[in-house]
Amino acid sequence: MAEKKHGEPIPYDPDFNGPLRKRSCTDVLCLSVFICFIAAWIGIGFYAILNGDPSMLLVPRDSMGRRCGKDADVLEKPYLFFQDLTECLKPTTPFSGCPTPQICVKECPNMFYTTKDNSTEQIKPYCVDENIHGKCPKWILPSKPFLFRCLYDVADRKKSHNPRISRIREDEITRLLANLGIEVAIKTFTEDENALQTGQNIVEDIIVSWWKILIGVGVALVICLLYITILRWLAAPMVWLSIVGVIVGLGAALYFTVIEYISARKAYNDIGKQYEEDKYGYEGTSLKTKRDLWLGGLIIISIVLGIILLVMIFLRSRISLAIALIKEGSKAVSSVTASLCFPIVPWILQFGVIAYAIAVGIYLASSGRPMYKTRYVDDLCSARINIADNVECDPKSWQQMVQSHTDFATYCPKANCKFIRMNNDLLYPYLQAYNIFGFFWLAFFVSALGQMVLAAIFAQWYWTFNKATLPFFAVTSAFLRTLRYHIGTLAFGSLIIAVCRMIRVALEYLDHKLKQYDNELTRAIMCIFKCFFYCLEKFLKFLNKNAYIMCAVHGKNFCASAKSAFMLLMRNILRVWVLDKVTDFLFFLSKVTLTLGVGAVSYVFFVSDLLPSKIIDNSNLHYGVVPVVIIMICTYLISSLFFSVYTTAVDTLFLCFLEDCERNDGSPEKPYYMSKNLMKIFGKKNKMD
Structure with a gap:
């Protein structure tokens, strides 16, 4: 009944050969809409550039409304x-x-x-x-x-x-x-x-230590590459090392926090009686705040450490399965090392989309007619000079009026004709909304492009029975295949997410407008709506990711791919939970381990006195921890870039593994494509003649 409820298992197809099968363009209608939308967005950009003047918004103006350095x-x-x-x-x-x-x-x-x-x-x-x-x-x-x-x-x-x-x-x-x-x-x-x-x-x-920071970031890049390379052969030891490293680090942080809390509590208790006196009030408040902060840190660290330990205890077998998938992913990534560099392409495209959207938004905001209004016109000035406050004025006419009245400085010392804002036309809010929606659609489209290309790479790796025959230009062929056949599918999936995100933005705007009618009922309603659409967007992103994987494998349109992926996942819901939660958790621990490790090494070089000044001189730094923090942030971003490839690899291989289990039975006619390691874990084997 469960199988019928979530669809029939995928049947065996002797002609199936993975992503290299004959394909056709998918979701052509959505592709046409997407192309028209982009053309219109470009048209709005030209309109904004021709009619806008960002200097009207950015350049300062004096009391006469003149633009400094421009007029x-x-x-x-x-x-x-x-x-x-x-x-x-x-x-x-x-x-x-x-x-x-x-x-x-x-x-x-x-x-x-x-x-x-x-x-x-x-x-x-x-x-x-x-x-x-x-x-x-x-x-x-x-x-x-x-x-x-x-x-x-x-x-x-x-x-x-x-x-x-x-x-x-x-x-x-x-x-x-x-x-x-x-x-x-x-x-x-x-x-x-x-x-x-x-x-x-x-x-x-x-500024002083920029070259040292660059060296530190370069070292962090090398360490991340070494870590990923070692995963190819020692996936289980490296993952368990990351887990142990995080546990040890949290344990050390907990010990340090307990010591500091005890010290702060003792200091506060020692002046408990004097705290009630005014002369000790500030000191007592400071010590109380310090004690409470250390107590809060102690509680947070204890909770995090307890959660990790519980996960380790109750999910040992699931962690072993996740590690097996990570090892498979590391094999795939090692076979196509160019995939590690591919995320740079979507990042560059994302920066381009962001820059274009911001530029169009600024030019649109500065389009129209500048509005000037009188300011600081008091009653005496209004009666003597016959001008009103907060009415539209013209800077040139105002200057002529000022020069023609000899008593203007006496009666109106502060009055001026001041630039207020750009008086935009009626289409401005709609054009700006179009620009915001275009930013969301294109940003999600670029993200989807990166996911599908990587999925196509790793799906081709999985469904190639003899891995040695994998094409040398696998990344290039996957990228071109996606651009040729599946732009419409990417546009369809990203459109759904963009609409959901636009609704969330509208809810935030509505919530801001309803602040003046703030009451418990409106807060509760807005909270429910925002929570619902947040969860909906998370679910749609999960569904889209798997739909892109199925499209990369079978070349079907978005709806068919999404249905196939959803049904396949529902037939294996417990295994999906292992993949989506435990694997992401292990990747996060690995990123934290790399970040803390590089941070510890950086601390030795920039802050501690363990190394002599002849090796590295930091006497010209005010705070040695500054380059340490920057290097740690860069390390986390670099590791996130690499592990995003691993995440896509594991997700793709997992779906392929589930389909492999349904499509094949290990017989000579229908052999499994999975590795021997996965066969061993799941108790499967190929029956060779």
Whole structure:
């Protein structure tokens, strides 16, 4: 009954020879829709480029609405200077803009100035035109350009830690703040000084040690290649070594966490009585937070370690099966080593899709007519000059009006005609939605292309009875075969995922809009919908992956391949769970082991004192852990790239193995294609004459 419910087993076909059988184009209708969609997306890109101007969004504008470094009268002044940065601290700034006069300047100031200095000549470039406001800044601090905006350089207060920064005396800052009486305002810029200085030190460490980081990444690449090569012959020992390594590492982390927690708890208990007194309040709170953090880390590590140990105890036999599949996958990957490099192609295509979507989005956002509105027009200004606040204005007409009213600076010192946004046409939201959907569709299409090509490679390897006859250009032939016959199938599968993802985006947007009506009912409904579509997308991705594998093997359309894969998996649901969970778990442990191993070696070179300075000198680094963290991140990404090939190989070989079990019986007429190792595990053998 189970077999009937999930379809009949795949019958024996004497003419079946795997992916090399005669094929025809699949899902031609979806291919036509896909081509038309891409053509329309390219057309939208041309429209956006012809009508958009990203500089309207990115280039700073002064109080007159002139684009610094772009408009004719400020062509040589690319930076924007704020006369009083403390005005930008107001909570209304994100909505109405900074209400201080803003001027385009040739360069950001590198001096200190107050009104008591009586040296107005040097600050003339930072004064607004006399006919408009007639005022110069009351104070100036050394600034550095950031996104073409002149901002106070906090690092100037840390010259002793960075001799390359110009020397400025601390007493000048103290005198400046005392004269102006704005200690509290300037403190807002400098209170997070340690964090900013830390960020600067990290950037400097990266710049100084970039070549060491590259060497470390190169070593990590070699180690990952060695690990994968060793898997070819020692799959079981390497996987078990990864498991033991993670367990030992978690055990060491648990021991260290327990020690630190006990120390933090003791320190907190020692001042328990004094904690209630105000003078010990901050110290007590800090120690309590430290104790709670170590306790949280202890609990998390204990749970993770307990889960891994339980998996090891209760799934020993399943792990052996997963290791056998990994070994088969390593054989396939070793036979077609070019497959390890193939994921670079989808990555490059993905970067191209991302870059194009972002470019089109920016050009679309900057298309249309720029909208300017009056800002900071108070009642006195409105009554005397006869202008209203928050109404559309024209920068040229505004400038003429300002110059024609001699009392404008008196009654309207802060009023200006300010650029607000691009007034896009009615089609803009639909074009932007089309662009977002195009990004999702193309991104999932490229991912599907990589999966099907790899599936075709490993399926051809499995169904080749004599592995020595495998074509030399297996990757190239699989890639060309996929492009020639199955673009429509890839477009169909990726379209389904793109629609599901677009629905999830729409739900997030709707959830954001419903915040003003926030209540328990709406939160519950939105949570249910988001959870449902998240699970649906995960299931569809799993189904698509197996449909691509079946299409690569049999050359059928998407629906037929998805049905065949689903029925085959349902007839072997327990084995599927082993593959999808245990194998992925083992791959994850291997990636963690590689990352921690490379991190430990990097720590010895960059942080510890085990090696003499003659071998490697890190005295110019503020934080030796910075290159260690970067190398570990790169190691994890590199190992993920390689193991993504292994994951596809194992998934493909597993489906082929299930089909092999149903199609053949080991007789001389219908021999198994599986390896002797798999035959031994599953108690099967070929009966030779």
